Amino acid sequence: MVKEIRKKIENYLSTKRLLHTFNVEKIATEIARKYEVDETKIAVASLLHDIAKDIRLDESLRIIKDNKLEIPDIYIKNPDLIHSFLGAFIASSEFGIDDTEILDSIRYHTLGKENMGIIPLIVYIADFIDPNKEVEKSIKNLILKEALSGYIYRAALLVCVEKIKYVVSEMKYMDTDTVFFYNFLCENEKKCLLPSS
Numbered sequence: 001m002v003k004e005i006r007k008k009i010e011n012y013l014s015t016k017r018l019l020h021t022f023n024v025e026k027i028a029t030e031i032a033r034k035y036e037v038d039e040t041k042i043a044v045a046s047l048l049h050d051i052a053k054d055i056r057l058d059e060s061l062r063i064i065k066d067n068k069l070e071i072p073d074i075y076i077k078n079p080d081l082i083h084s085f086l087g088a089f090i091a092s093s094e095f096g097i098d099d100t101e102i103l104d105s106i107r108y109h110t111l112g113k114e115n116m117g118i119i120p121l122i123v124y125i126a127d128f129i130d131p132n133k134e135v136e137k138s139i140k141n142l143i144l145k146e147a148l149s150g151y152i153y154r155a156a157l158l159v160c161v162e163k164i165k166y167v168v169s170e171m172k173y174m175d176t177d178t179v180f181f182y183n184f185l186c187e188n189e190k191k192c193l194l195p196s197s
């Protein structure tokens, strides 16, 4: 299944995006090995997280309209985020994915969501610390260190803070899901999830 998806996504993604996707898969798998999570789900979620990213905006809106998808307002206010909403739809309709953890990983990898499970959290983190992403290396290293040490919520909190800083600095619309997500991570950041803890 993973092998087939790895091949099929070549029809959807640019070379640059494929490279990012494979980096995310590698990092997410490394983190997942520390926790008792399904590595196949991690691989599939990582491979599909940006499946809609290379679809043009007009085409994305057409797919949403044609399929009568109810898209939350935040995605219209910030079209950069549409690919996460649309990606979950494409994963389901074109790749036959019906697993909630995988679909949540795709849908919420940009904004996050309160009570997010461990698989979506790992994908959210791995997406941000791709070595090719323009984020300060020391921050990426710290995030990875926390994630590998069992502090998955703290790692996600560090990512969330960086994203919030960006949204505020650009004076972009802040989604309420992100605020609830931030508070959820604050409440849990001291928890260590490694079996030895």
Ligand SMILES: [Fe+2]
Pocket (backbone or CB within 6 Å): 049, 050, 053, 083, 084, 109, 110
């Ligand atoms: Fe993305």
Ligand SMILES: [Fe+2]
Pocket (backbone or CB within 6 Å): 020, 024, 049, 050, 127
């Ligand atoms: Fe991504």
